[in-house]
Amino acid sequence: MSVLFEFVQMGQVMRVAAIDEVTGTEVFVVTPVSASRLQMERVAMAKLRRKLQGTPVAPPKPTGRYA
Numbered sequence: 001m002s003v004l005f006e007f008v009q010m011g012q013v014m015r016v017a018a019i020d021e022v023t024g025t026e027v028f029v030v031t032p033v034s035a036s037r038l039q040m041e042r043v044a045m046a047k048l049r050r051k052l053q054g055t056p057v058a059p060p061k062p063t064g065r066y067a
Contacts, residue, residue: 001022002021003018003019003021004017005017005040005044007037012032014031014040016029016030016031016041016044020052027044029047
């Protein structure tokens with residue numbers, strides 16, 4: 001699998017895009033800037049693999065109260 005990664009720093013977080021070159025499928029993750037580049041790539045790659053396998057990525061469950 002050939003994957004392209006894009007890193008964009010936004011304040012104290014890094015927005016990482018992982019793009020599969022064959023299918024053009026793209027996913028995004030947001031990580032702390034303090035994480036290593038390898039850690040960022042691993043998280044983005046895991047999300048891309050889940051998406052390509054057809055396993056839906058569940059959104060986080062809301063916590064707390066909303067006014």
